[in-house]
Amino acid sequence: MKIVTRDYLFARGWRSAAPILLLLPGFGLYLLIAVGPSLATAVYSFTDATGIRGIAINWLGFENYDEFLFRGAASRDNIAALWRTLVFSFFVTTIQFGLGLVLAVLLNSRLRGRTIFRTIFFMPVILGVAIQGLIWKLFLLPGGGPVAEIFSWIGWSSEFLGGQPRQAFAWVIVVQIWANVGITMVIFLAGMQTIPESLYEAARIDGANGWQLFRNVTWPLLTPAVNTNFLLNIVGSLQAWQLFLVLIGYRPGTQVLGYLVFAEGFGQTSGSVSSAFRQGYAAAASIALFMLVLVIALAANAFVSHREKKYLS
Amino acid sequence: MKKSLTWRLAAVLLAFGLIGAACGSDDSSSPATTAAPAATDAPAPDEPEPEPEMAEDVTLRVLVHQNPPMVEFMEAFNESFEASHPHITIDLSVVEAGDLSIATQTRLSANDIDVVGIFGFSNAAQSYMSGAVPPNWQTLIEAGLLMDLTGQPFVDNYDEATIADAGSFNGKVYSINLGRVSYSGMFVNKDLLAANGLEVPTTWGELVTACEVVKAAGNECMTVGGADGWPVFVGAYGLLGAMYPDQEALVEGLWTGDITWDDDQSVEMFRRMQIYTSDMLEQGVTGLSHDAGPPRYAAGDVAFMPTGVWQAPALESAEPDFDWTYVPFPGSDNAEDNQYLFGKYDQGWAIAADTPHPEAALAYLEAFSEPDNYQAFANAVGFIPTQPTAVLDTHLGREVAPFLANYRVGFEQYWVAPAGAGQWANGSQAAAWFSPFNEWTDHVALAAQAQADLQAGLDAN
Known part of the structure; x- marks a missing residue:
């Protein structure tokens, strides 16, 4: 029997152009809305662009990078924001990954009401960042909020989001995990449901206990989901900034690099309503963020590739 | 079969073409190409009246910031404006x-x-x-994005100092400013003070004593x-003003090095800020929002609310x-300050x-500037x-009237941070x-850190 697709994809003459022509609109759209702005950001990072129509853009060379990384005390704050971004990413990635896995294992078992629990844990994912922030601002009211009330039962107190920068920062980590653990859980669940039940049965016949089933059947065969979640969590947490804006605003000691980019680009740094827009400088900061994400993502990708070879080859 | 595939392919490409055309902008209807007047093309009042544009329906897009009483007024004003200008519909946008x-x-x-809506012009870069x-x-004006309002009759309804200080640049008027606010005073709960046998404090020492009494x-x-x-640091702007009544000179002093955040006077100010x-x-x-402040204060058990x-x-x-x-925040030991x-x-x-x-x-601006409408707005x-x-x-108005002769533009409107200055x-x-x-x-350590962060910026330029 002749394979029809071979005819279409590798035919001679103009027919061979069909797949390319069909791909062109999508590829063009990708260039336009993804690659184009990214390249433009790289170019803007060497200019004094303000983002305001009618203002001349001047070429500055590496001046924005020099200011961002080396000039005055502001560079100290920028480097601190970079480290804070790494800390944020580490905690979010590890906790969200672990919690998502535990929830998926529990909700993949024959737990009563598991569909309701799946819905509950996934629900925050569908809420917008503004709603997520508002909900947690209410939860975390220091005077009479539900969390403050629970804390008071065990003699704790906290100023939560309005207090010490480290406390506020930690609470943003909590909210970020709450907001995104649902998607991590669903990816793990999807992966678990592709594992054939016969493998578990065979392992049980061989006398495997629950932990051994997880260690030797679930975990290796979950590799694609593990890798996907690992990369998504790292990249997502490195780029996060919206919750910082909604929950604590621009406050010394709490900014991450993503928020710094927004604040510099749209004049939000000084508290003054007439601050300058420094979109060229913000572009340089975003390129710094991009480099950070790139390096970490490449390292993570190498790690997950190694895992795939180990477990799936 | 070959022909059929050709047609299918053509149809797909045509569909993408149509989608692309639909998503693209229609230049023929774009305002940018409709002979929009440049900044200097606004109808001057001494020129003949232009042909009324009112023959066609117009939707006027207006942008203001969130301020509940102002937005409420704007909605009422827009209704009345639409009634008197039946061809104009107002599309009001409100942002934080x-x-x-x-x-x-x-x-x-x-x-x-x-x-x-635009805040009064401030924070200009000085020599x-x-x-x-x-x-x-300033960047918006230099980009030619704001209309030159110079010579419009309604501009004369506003006092000259306001037009010059808050709405002009390089001798031209680009904004009419609708009001000044003070952010350096504090609301005083008269009943609570009376119940505790206290007078309205006029010095820092009296304020400290009053706080001790009401808390006791x-x-x-x-x-x-x-x-x-x-709102926390705005609440202390009165303290800043009491310690440095000439705020423009304070900004210049900080830039030139004549004043530092860690000199004796500033350290004392930092000390008082910490007490505050x-x-x-x-x-x-820490959990009370700005909008929730007044209802909290109105509960009656708090003596003062320093805010705008x-x-x-x-x-x-x-x-x-x-x-x-x-009343002004009594940040100085000297009541005169x-x-x-x-x-x-x-x-x-x-x-x-x-x-x-x-x-x-x-x-729209002319109607808004009519004295009756403006009075209602104020x-x-x-x-x-x-x-x-x-x-x-x-x-x-009655409460602040005694202090209006001593009204001054504050530090926030003069301050520009040097590039490279740190977050403190x-x-x-x-x-x-x-x-x-x-x-x-x-407070001593913070004063030193503030000066170090400022100096780092000054040295970097």
């Missing part, structure tokens, strides 16, 4: 105050707005500010909307019988230079009027950096 400059910039750049970046309003009686000294961050933050403010204000006069309408609305006054109210020019109007409806936009919002014929005939360089915000709002517990 902190987002106004972003919304203004993006919508002006996209030619998607006709009339914009001694080496390497300072011009403020956003089981009440609270002060509250502010601390969850939003900025850590001792005077009630516990729990713009919260007076909300306070009256929260508890009409609450008996309050508004505590007579000043510092503040800023608040909301103003500007028109997009490229608006396709310049006549409607000018008619009454509703509580701004200190910028039209000489208007009076602030409200509770707030703007010492006027130090009140919000002390515990419980931030990590600092030692």
